[in-house]
Amino acid sequence: MTQGACPSCGASVEFTAGSAQVVVCGHCQTVVARAGAELEAHGQVARVVETDSPLRLGLEGRINGTSYQLVGHLQKDHGAGPWDEWYVEMSDGRTGWLSESEGAFHLLFDGGVEEGLQLDSLHPGERLRLRNRPLVVEERGHGQVTAAEGQLPSDVDPSEDSWYVDATGPRGLFVSLDFGSRDRDPEVFLGQKLELSQLGIPAGDLRPRVRKAQLQQARCTNCNGPLELRAPDQTLRVACPYCGALMDASQGKLKFLKLLQKPELPADIPLGAKGTLDGVEWICIGYQERSCTVEGTRYPWLEYLLYHPARGFTWLMESNGHWVFLKPLAAGDAELVPHVSAHYEGRRYKAFQSVQAVTDAVVGEFYWKVTRGETAQATEYVAPPYSVNEDATDNEVSYTHGEYLSPEQVRDAFKLKETLPPPRGIAPSQPNKRRAALTTTLKWTGVWLLGLFALSAVLHARAMNAQVLDLQVQVSPGAASGTPSAMHFSEPFELARDGNVRAEVTMSTTLDNSWVGVQGDLVNQDTQEVVSFYEEISYYHGRDSDGSWSEGGNHGSVFLSTVPKGTYVLRTTTSFDPAMKFKSNLQGVSYRVLLTHDTPNESWFVIALVLLLVGPVLSFISAHGFETERWKESNLQ
Known part of the structure; x- marks a missing residue:
């Protein structure tokens, strides 16, 4: 420790810190410097x-x-x-x-x-x-x-x-x-x-706060209105809510600066209101109206300044009924590709908009020397319901991390009696509830699809899938279409249990720009009940201005709904294109009929699958439409 007399006033001064080179005399404010073993005065x-x-x-x-x-x-x-x-x-x-x-x-x-x-x-x-x-x-x-x-x-x-x-x-x-x-x-x-x-x-x-007693119950220097300051220790500017007077509070007392225009937007959260957000009870000490102008149209919003003695200051922003809770964020904690994307805590944020924000009006207390007309370049990056926000001026940039809140959440947090106005339009960081609904729909669709496939597997396992008849039909060349002369009967066959029947018709005769229709009747020999089907097979081809074309084929099939068990005979009646009898190579119409009993009918599966997919498709269209509407407002995409 070095001790000596102040060269200016003679008062005792001492150096207790080994790294100190100068000490300020507590009596005369002279800067005393070490000069070897001597002390020198270096001004006041x-x-x-x-x-x-x-x-x-x-x-x-x-x-x-x-x-x-x-x-x-x-x-x-x-x-x-x-x-x-x-x-x-x-x-x-x-x-x-x-x-x-x-x-x-x-x-x-x-x-x-x-x-x-x-x-x-x-x-x-x-x-x-x-x-x-x-x-x-x-x-x-x-x-x-x-x-x-x-x-x-x-x-x-x-x-x-x-x-x-x-x-x-x-x-x-x-x-x-x-x-x-x-x-x-x-x-x-x-x-x-x-x-x-x-x-x-x-x-x-710790030293007691020095300005608290002087400012806590101050009055407006312009209109003498009572001003209950909620954060007098931190406040540098006060805007009177009665007359709009802006006052300086940096010297421990209020000093009138100028009159400001009052905000045009009504404040939903009054000064002094307390609300719990992020597990902390905040108090609203001020709010400012800011705006931007895009293509000649002004878009205003309100920003509420919240204060907590230990957490400091934060913001709650309201625009068109949408609310965002903003917490200060160190710029170095977020990785930014300007006007493209931001990365923070493992999440990617897409650039949404960049506008020049202007402070139009202020009310209440502020921790900086706020004034009307302040401008900043405000850029927003979104990953709903979160956002990374940048406010940049020529000399300073500040970042905040935002979380979207519903009006109900804000009302409950501040215990407001009145219902807050409903949101209008879609906010940049508003969560897409339709996307959440899509996720839920996809989950349930997955569950139902598993059930559908499981049911199909069970039905396939239980099905007999038994071939009960393989019939070759030959219609004589002289038979008339659709008449008894074109009729044919099979040998009796057995259906062992109730179940569907699949009838397949395959042409043996080559079709050339003609058709053949098969009327099939399953006749129960005990009850004489008849189950009928009709299958028409055709094949046409030709050439036009677009080239060769063809349609149809030589095979067809049809499912019969549940047929009672019993002994049956298949009666077929053949119809055919009358022009076929003029073909010189016609040897009669020939085809094969194959009946399979109790075979899985995939049509119900296809119909159920389509119906199950309707919900996810409609939900996807709805969610995509929400995002389309959101990004229509972006000026960076």
Whole structure:
């Protein structure tokens, strides 16, 4: 430890951190630097201003089994409000920075200098590979040191405008590139994002929030309306729900900025409403109306800002009665092929749309300096019911992971009394319930098909399939068509049990542009009951302008429904084309009749199979139509 007197005011100063090169005098704010055994004054720096940070100098914590202490503190500002950076000395000898912004903490360690990287070549959303790690640039900006306290590793220059690039990678990797005044190779700081609870600091040691008491029961500076702020510790902007006044809250009190236009869309979730989503009770602290214009038509939607003290901020979006719950997502956790696809947690998301989103109106509290007219390029990738969403500006890109919710789910979550408006049209990430119905239909169809094949197998196994008659019929050349002279009787045959009969007729006589009809009658010799069938066989051929053609054949068959068992005689009566008797080679009509008893009739199987497939086909057409309607609205496919 080095101890001495401040060269400026003589107050006692000491270096307890071995890596510290300067210390800020707590009395006169002089930056005191080590110069061998001597101490030198390097100018003065402003005192830190009160912020909502729960941290303070001297706090001790433990991360991953290693203890640490906060030994230095910088406040920086890029024009949109200050943020805090804490110099950390670990018990294992390492040093790092704990950066704090908008309630998020990033613990970073020095990774040395990276040569060859150019600030102007790194833009939000751009992907790069650094030290064999895939990264996505999330933010590019600059800021100046406005205040400091405690021990620091290097000198402090409040006049220097320092440029930085923040990027994220897989599994929570966070990288910050410090380019200084733009003209140098960047210093690399590697680390991860942490929640306040992960810092390992006892809750009783954390500093109370400083703005809470002042802002919790504030009033609008324009209309004096009561404003019950739900997240005063995090709020930077407040939009009055009564008069539309936009106020700054960054200094612990409200300051009027300007009047804003009120939202055109009615809000279904009131400010202050509490709802449970993702197992957490959120409170609605604000909402904004955003819109895009496509081919001259404006399409508006509402985004509700939800807050939880431990989880921070998230969003619930409503458009045309469709709801999407949006959770922050580190850009590095999603793999993106811009305007083509995204991959996240093993799921592929197809690019759906990319539009310029404009903030038209705001109401309530916001954690950034929101204003009317803000624009961002919003791109959506969908894998219903989920989505990956990218909002990109010139200096920053943010990602969210969305999950589609039905109006009933939102109503139940927030215990709303009124029924929410029904959805209109099809949303990009809306689940295709018809596809789910198709899946169910296919499953049940599979079950019924198994049953159908099993039944067919049983019937085939039980069928006798017995040939009971093989009859050759010869009609004399002088017989007249359809008359008793063309009639023929078989020998008696036996049908052993009730069952169907298949009759097959095969021509022995060659047909040439002619036909033959066979009337068959099965006559029961005991009851004289008759079961009849008729089968006509024809064959025609010729030539026309399209070439040769032919139709028909020399074979035909017919099934007879259940025929009672008994002794039968087959009587056949032959009809034929009258023109056949003029052919010189006619020797009479000859054909063969084959009767098979109790044979499986496949026609019922075919009919049942067709009926079973009707449901899946109609379900597929319906599901496909839903997707067709969805993707008609896409401007990236």
